[in-house]
Amino acid sequence: MEATIGYLQLIREDLLDAGAREGRRGRIRPPRFSGRTLAAAVATVTLLAAGSLGWFVTRYTGAIPASEVRAGSTGGAARRAVGKEVEHYRSVFDEQSADLGAGDFSIVLGPRPNDIESNTLPGEVSRVIRTADLGLVIPRGSFDQRFADAVDIASANDGFVSTSTSRERAGSLTMRVPSDTFAGALGSLRDLGDVQVQSVHGKDVTADYVDLHARLRIARSRREVLLGLMAEATTIEQTIRVQNALDETQLRMEELQGNLRLLDDRTSLATISLDLREQGIEPQAEVEKPSIPNAFERAAAGFVGVIAGVVIGLGYLIPVLLLALAAWFVVSRVRRRRAA
């Protein structure tokens, strides 16, 4: 059908002329992708690049604070982070372990302690439970020797090995040493290899100790009173009632004495848990029992981690993209001017 309006015929011819000019300039192949597909692809690639960059940045430049790196983590990055921090905490540890008579102290890989609590009571009543965890990497082929050395260190410090386990070129042992030799023993153990994980805890139980002693004193006084009453009892009923109270007090005294003995043991002997493994041996991963709350926690952490990674990555990418855009704009303008 021919267009009956002259204007339309002219437009039709103009369009065909435009087509002919286009043909002379060379046929343009139809684009494989539409604008939307291309935009979606660019957005996806940008997000993936941002995510990867964010992951790289957080892993290798320490963008995530050390407090989020769990000591004893099996990850390589975690070990590297721990290595950096160990030097700092080693100096802190040296200062603090020089005076182990102090109250609660805690040296852990993670947030630096702002204040070390201390509610120490004066003199010989001070009681502190000391524990330490030490992870060492030792040279290849030296496991048996270093394991034996660790046992010797326990003995040399008037201590003993309470438990030990070993597997191929790696193992762990728990030793008890007198509190007085705790610092020395720990220092000797550290010299056995490269410290990878180290945490030292001190728990002041002086208040508990004093409290138990006071209760024991009261229980003893009560027993003395009851024994006096028993001597004065004249009827069977009175005797039985006093005897019951006496039994109860005796039981209570034994409980208190048991607790005191336990505290004595734990405060007079410090506990050191030592992990030894040769270079190239990965630490045994803790087998975590799957649970729904744990799964949700990990899912939430993963979600936040991915978003954080993308945001961090975008922070690096956006300036680069803006610069690239500015460069493209300038180049295209220059080209257009030259063409004009």
Added chain:
Amino acid sequence: MDEEHWDDVELIVRSWDEPEAFGVVFERHAETLLGYFARRTLDPEAAAELTAETFAQAFASRRRFRDHGLGAIGWLYGIARHQLGRFFRNGAVDARARRRLGMPEREVSPEDYERIEETIDFEQIGRAIARAFSVLSEEQREALTLRVIEGRPYREVAESLRCSEETARARVSRGLKRLGTLIDVPVGTEPGR
């Protein structure tokens, strides 16, 4: 010619490499589109230019055409609606696509002007407007009569209606908008909708 038997989608795809195939699409739909624009703008010159710009835009972007179920006619009227919207917003017909293609400016001859006018059924439009006008509220009718038909300034419209100028403007504006909505359907239906 075989092209006469092809459907619009086939013709547009073929026009990627053979631009003359687009000429068949133009012949099929140009007059209908012109009538569509003429009934909406009531301006033969603007309608002719809008038709030219719509086809220029369609020709320039024919390689991006994808049939999403509406066919070529749906795509074409999508561009037409876009052009019409720009025309109403800017008060002028866009010419970017024609310039990009290097198309010369064309004048609408007096004969063409009359022919385009003939495609506008003013009688039908008049009836539609009268019908729509009667549906408006009394206040809006009075405001439109004073301002649009009699052409009086807003100050006088406000005095006659015993309201503020802002209120008079609001009544005229709302009345025109409502009128536009009411007369849209009877004036013409666009193909492909």
